[in-house]
Amino acid sequence: MSTANTKKFEPLQHHFANLNQQYECASLGMWLFLVTEILFFGGIFLAYTIYREMYPDAFAAGSHHLSILLGCINTAVLISSSFTMVMAVHTARLGKKHATTWFLLLTLILGCVFLGIKAVEYTEKFTHHLVPNNTFHFEGFDGPGIRIFYSIYFALTGLHALHMVIGAVILVIIMIQNMQGRFSAEYNSPIDMFGLYWHFVDIVWIFLFPLLYLLGRHA
């Protein structure tokens, strides 16, 4: 580590007056980014709302076919990962480097478990021709709207999973940075900001799960 690249990491960027201003910028920027994310998902949620209204039976049949068990497990996994993420932010603020590393690692593991279970669900859809392309075939319900349900299912859960994958990559990066000692009780905003992102992705799932898996099951 004592080779050419020994330049010490300077947390304060050149154009900020102090760390507080830098933190406030990062924080506001992150919240605004999450606003754009809400609107991004919002377009598909709108499509969901309209088509659910148009084709309630198709949507009920479609959601009946989704595995409520796997969905429940994944919801629990994701909420747990949000908890470990909160703990990572908390310990980072206290300057407890090792604890932070462990909590970030736990968050990463839980995120990967979620993606693994999601992959199992997707595989099942592929084998049963429930992927909305020209080979799409759904047993037990014949009519318009069922392929739309699965299109929305894949669009929403796919985008959500993509956000999880991006999150996992960033997690690895900040975990390494944390182990290198970049963060301290004074400077830990990347962990803080990433926490906001991770919770957002979690909350999206909290909406997806009932909308796709639960609503209309008993209709």
Place this chain on the structure above:
Amino acid sequence: MESKKNYLTNGHTVGSWLLTIDHKRIGILYLLSVTAFFMLGGFFALLLRLELLTPRGDLFTSDIYNRIFTMHGVAMVFFFMIPAIPAAIGNFVLPIMVGAKDLAFPRINLLSWYLYIIGAALAFVSIVMGGVDTGWTFYTPYSSTYSTSAVTSAALGVFIAGFSSILTGLNFIVTVHKMRAPGMTWFRLPLFVWAHYATSLIMILGTPVIAVTVLLVFLERAFGFGFFDPRLGGDPVLFQHLFWFYSHPAVYIMILPSMGVISELVAAFTKKRPFGYEFIAGSSLAIALLGFFVWGHHMFVSSQSMYAGIVFSIITFLVGVPSAVKIFNWLATFYKGSITFETPMIYVLGFFGLFMVGGLTGLFLAIMAIDVHVHDTYFVVAHFHYIMVGGTVMGYLGGLHYWWPKMSGKMYNEALGRIAAIGIFLGFNLTFFPQFIAGYLGMPRRYHIYAEEFQIFNILSTGGAMVLGLSFIIPIFNMLWSLKFGKDAPANPWNAKGLEWTIPSPPTTHNFETTPIVTEEAYAYAPHDKGGH
């Protein structure tokens, strides 16, 4: 101190430009890129006008003509007008205006330029692959199912360029909130900053929706997902709702920054604080807000309910209020001002004339009964060109001339600048005014074969387009000329107020030697500076 490097001389390698995080250099990168797309879009416009000289299809088949007007629209809307003022001029001057060393997120700023370039490259690929024939609106199910043209790459290009716009807006909002110099209160901000703040709100609230909409079209087209395809029970009108939810506010992304420029120019060339500063500032926010609730006026002849149409119609009328507030306040500023007519001021006057015509015909179109009559005619084409070209391009060119000495450190040729400004105004009117008449008489848009009775209007229009095209070349020549032969610009060539005029031309990399402390209102021109005559 004189040997101190400015931002242009601080590094001469290609890498020092392509990896720069200096907002001024990124602004220049944007300036070059949007100019390239302006010329590309202009080239397509030229082809359209040549074809329309005669009522027959002389030059192109219908299919090729469809592609040409689509590429004209895509290049101009997504790759020129939306980024032009915010990303090129705004990037350069906004941080200086608030007294900051840079935008809040310099690296994200550079990322946004790269996203723009990637999006632009994809759009260019679709041109090379033969172009897109859906119209710039990408209406489904034609775009998602039937068109055999290069829709996928163009849609992806628009998708990616959208994120460039989002990041620019996000950067501006955070910068205005958190990076203002001591003493720079909200009501001391230049009106340019207020206008860009309002624009940025639209960028971050609207752009994600077009992004996801285009993504859905892409999924439907590439993988067979069903969202808008009627064969699967989908509703193509949903696409129109989602599309216009962004694309109407996008018009305000184009016009609001231009209004910000006009506010600066009016103040600088009347040497007065704009009349009703607070109202001009607030009207920008009002336009941004109202802009989100008028999208349905693009859909009066779709299956949209009549009652929804009435509401959209009324709200559309309301947009006229803050727009008129701006116009009247600018005009009131002229009263007892010491007015001078440098090139930027000529563009201001041009803006007034063209924006008024564009805005008032917008009210015609907001009336449902009239809209049914002129829908999809040249009346609409003329209307939105008056707003977009008359509004955006006049502000863009006016602002570019105004801040060019600051950007380049050189003065352009004043006489040439004025000739171009007048030529653009005349050429523009000759091009588009006849289209109002042709459209009102019933000439439909997007056809290259038309009834012979409309030929006279099209000849006038094509003639005007030649004047317009030639006049657009003059500023490009003038700017390049100034780099080599122009006089060195002083720090404040216009004797204007504003932090950007307190630092050298061109500025140093960090803008300010020491953080400025603001002690006076914006536009604090001396009250005794009256009349001039």
